[in-house]
Amino acid sequence: MLRRGFLVLGTAAGLLGGSASAFAQADPLPSWNDGAPKKAILDFVSRTTASGGADFVPVDQRIATFDNDGTLWTEQPIYFQFAFAIDRVKALAPQHPEWKDREPFKSVLANDIPGIVASGEKGLLEIVAATHTGMTVEEFSRIVSEWTATARHPRFNRLYIDLVYQPMLELMTFLRANQFKTFIVSGGGIEFMRPWTEKVYGIPPEQVVGSSGVVKFELRDGKPMLIKEPKVEFIDDGPGKPVGINRFIGRRPVFAFGNSDGDQQMLEYTAGGDGLRFMGLVHHTDAVREYAYDRQSHIGKLDKAWDEAVRRKWTVVDMKADWNTIYPFERK
Amino acid sequence: MLRRGFLVLGTAAGLLGGSASAFAQADPLPSWNDGAPKKAILDFVSRTTASGGADFVPVDQRIATFDNDGTLWTEQPIYFQFAFAIDRVKALAPQHPEWKDREPFKSVLANDIPGIVASGEKGLLEIVAATHTGMTVEEFSRIVSEWTATARHPRFNRLYIDLVYQPMLELMTFLRANQFKTFIVSGGGIEFMRPWTEKVYGIPPEQVVGSSGVVKFELRDGKPMLIKEPKVEFIDDGPGKPVGINRFIGRRPVFAFGNSDGDQQMLEYTAGGDGLRFMGLVHHTDAVREYAYDRQSHIGKLDKAWDEAVRRKWTVVDMKADWNTIYPFERK
Numbered sequence: 001m002l003r004r005g006f007l008v009l010g011t012a013a014g015l016l017g018g019s020a021s022a023f024a025q026a027d028p029l030p031s032w033n034d035g036a037p038k039k040a041i042l043d044f045v046s047r048t049t050a051s052g053g054a055d056f057v058p059v060d061q062r063i064a065t066f067d068n069d070g071t072l073w074t075e076q077p078i079y080f081q082f083a084f085a086i087d088r089v090k091a092l093a094p095q096h097p098e099w100k101d102r103e104p105f106k107s108v109l110a111n112d113i114p115g116i117v118a119s120g121e122k123g124l125l126e127i128v129a130a131t132h133t134g135m136t137v138e139e140f141s142r143i144v145s146e147w148t149a150t151a152r153h154p155r156f157n158r159l160y161i162d163l164v165y166q167p168m169l170e171l172m173t174f175l176r177a178n179q180f181k182t183f184i185v186s187g188g189g190i191e192f193m194r195p196w197t198e199k200v201y202g203i204p205p206e207q208v209v210g211s212s213g214v215v216k217f218e219l220r221d222g223k224p225m226l227i228k229e230p231k232v233e234f235i236d237d238g239p240g241k242p243v244g245i246n247r248f249i250g251r252r253p254v255f256a257f258g259n260s261d262g263d264q265q266m267l268e269y270t271a272g273g274d275g276l277r278f279m280g281l282v283h284h285t286d287a288v289r290e291y292a293y294d295r296q297s298h299i300g301k302l303d304k305a306w307d308e309a310v311r312r313k314w315t316v317v318d319m320k321a322d323w324n325t326i327y328p329f330e331r332k
Numbered sequence: 333m334l335r336r337g338f339l340v341l342g343t344a345a346g347l348l349g350g351s352a353s354a355f356a357q358a359d360p361l362p363s364w365n366d367g368a369p370k371k372a373i374l375d376f377v378s379r380t381t382a383s384g385g386a387d388f389v390p391v392d393q394r395i396a397t398f399d400n401d402g403t404l405w406t407e408q409p410i411y412f413q414f415a416f417a418i419d420r421v422k423a424l425a426p427q428h429p430e431w432k433d434r435e436p437f438k439s440v441l442a443n444d445i446p447g448i449v450a451s452g453e454k455g456l457l458e459i460v461a462a463t464h465t466g467m468t469v470e471e472f473s474r475i476v477s478e479w480t481a482t483a484r485h486p487r488f489n490r491l492y493i494d495l496v497y498q499p500m501l502e503l504m505t506f507l508r509a510n511q512f513k514t515f516i517v518s519g520g521g522i523e524f525m526r527p528w529t530e531k532v533y534g535i536p537p538e539q540v541v542g543s544s545g546v547v548k549f550e551l552r553d554g555k556p557m558l559i560k561e562p563k564v565e566f567i568d569d570g571p572g573k574p575v576g577i578n579r580f581i582g583r584r585p586v587f588a589f590g591n592s593d594g595d596q597q598m599l600e601y602t603a604g605g606d607g608l609r610f611m612g613l614v615h616h617t618d619a620v621r622e623y624a625y626d627r628q629s630h631i632g633k634l635d636k637a638w639d640e641a642v643r644r645k646w647t648v649v650d651m652k653a654d655w656n657t658i659y660p661f662e663r664k
Contacts, residue, residue: 137578194582205582215578217571217597224604226578239549246469246547246558248580250526250537265549272556
């Protein structure tokens with residue numbers, strides 16, 4: 001309740017035009033340094049929630065969407081879902097002796113990432129099929145939960161779900177306190193995210209939009225089952241993101257945050273509506289505390305979306321300069 | 333607030349085992365006559381919300397799903413979405429002089445329902461393509477909103493959206509007051525329902541699951557657009573309902589209500605989870621106040637699901653006996 005009180009105060013401070021220093025204790029975004037992105041967020045929320053104001057947005061239109069990989073948690077040195085798939089191949093290998101001599105599994109078992117990449121999209125789909133399908137949705141959810149409770153990131157030696165961005169947790173809490181409904185819109189697998197997004201981000205399963213495989217209903221011995229099949233159903237990336245937003249949410253966001261070219265169309269779609277909008281990108285500039293990458297990166301490439309953001313004056317977060325804390329565990 | 337107070341009281345009365353007459357004023361389901369279905373609903377909600385009780389369901393698991401056509405509103409003499417499509421064909425006919433001589437449009441323009449049915453699935457898909465696609469999702473939403481604000485049901489001479497069931501509105505309000513999250517899971521088109529479900533049922537767009545066509549993202553003159561294409565994407569009916577629930581909600585319901593064989597798998601899937609569950613069917617038995625139909629009906633056929641409900645002791649509502657009010661406009 002105290003925290004919520006602070007958040008409400010924070011909004012009130014914004015409305016009253018109070019300076020950040022005078023209301024230091026009420027800062028809803030303590031991990032954000034003073035600067036253009038923080039100011040843009042506070043201004044946007046103040047203006048869209050000021051009833052009677054020119055930029056007021058009714059509560060039912062306060063839809064905020066967030067990319068996941070690289071926007072809410074780290075995505076280097078490989079997407080965490082891919083780390084999960086590699087761990088699963090290793091766990092399942094004793095039941096598949098043939099994998100020792102067969103690509104892409106041979107490369108996976110040898111920790112040969114270039115070898116896996118060389119197997120191309122076909123190889124990646126084989127890995128996904130072997131690790132993500134042929135079971136019920138509940139079994140898959142249990143496997144994901146076990147992995148997120150135990151698997152650790154090689155560089156930070158932390159659980160993967162500990163590598164979420166504290167500033168974005170604060171931002172989502174601040175938005176929700178101001179009656180925005182927060183959604184994840186990720187290229188990642190919807191069923192890979194749902195088991196932990198509520199606990200980690202406060203986002204329930206039905207507010208997670210992601211890529212998916214075909215699922216089939218079956219009665220086995222009279223018991224109803226939903227079986228995950230080795231067939232891609234929907235890729236929620238690039239132009240798929242506005243499509244996924246329309247399908248799952250049915251309303252155009254007024255606020256969207258991403259970090260890569262895969263988020264460009266989501267930001268364009270958000271910008272395309274009437275009235276005040278917020279479009280944000282996280283630029284990974286901190287090789288010491290996290291990672292530094294953009295135009296040349298294979299993972300989370302930020303190139304065309306960055307150019308468009310600069311041209312259209314969208315908010316670009318410089319991680320190194322704008323975030324005083326990156327991970328929750330850094331706080332005392 | 334007063335109404336909400338009554339609903340909370342209603343729950344308390346259930347917990348205390350108070351008789352319906354002693355707490356008449358606090359009845360959360362006044363349009364339901366005393367009988368097995370009303371008792372089953374009240375008992376289910378009491379038991380699943382009694383903290384510390386053996387049947388307690390945590391708030392995040394309180395997922396309730398409702399079919400729409402025939403469960404929340406009338407579906408006779410034809411599905412209302414089909415009435416919409418027919419009205420649209422007539423409205424668009426001046427721009428399509430060729431329709432006068434071409435099936436299925438010729439039959440539509442002649443109000444020849446058997447002729448339309450004779451055109452088969454191919455004909456129906458042509459009608460859907462001509463009336464539901466080739467525009468942006470926003471344009472379609474606007475067309476639907478105009479139709480629901482003006483089109484009238486031929487028998488009742490009421491707006492179609494007035495033909496919702498008062499007992500089900502009370503039930504959804506009662507469930508929400510007890511922290512259940514209510515969803516629509518309908519074979520109808522998702523974009524046909526979303527423009528009005530919040531106003532009519534209190535269910536926001538993102539809690540509506542339905543059938544859908546392919547939607548494509550395009551930039552036209554730099555403006556982002558979502559265009560509805562003439563291609564079926566997903567049929568949310570029969571075995572598609574558990575699949576749609578998994579895709580959109582990501583949790584198995586503990587409470588589900590339907591009215592036809594198209595809801596059988598949703599009820600089976602709901603029943604297949606652990607702990608106390610509620611499975612309900614509306615049986616249309618009132619030809620005077622609404623319609624009477626079941627095993628032989630082309631629309632909303634209730635045959636196999638009915639047999640399973642009787643065998644497994646699911647709740648079957650006898651509309652004539654169990655509902656003292658059908659439509660909101662009947663109330664003084």
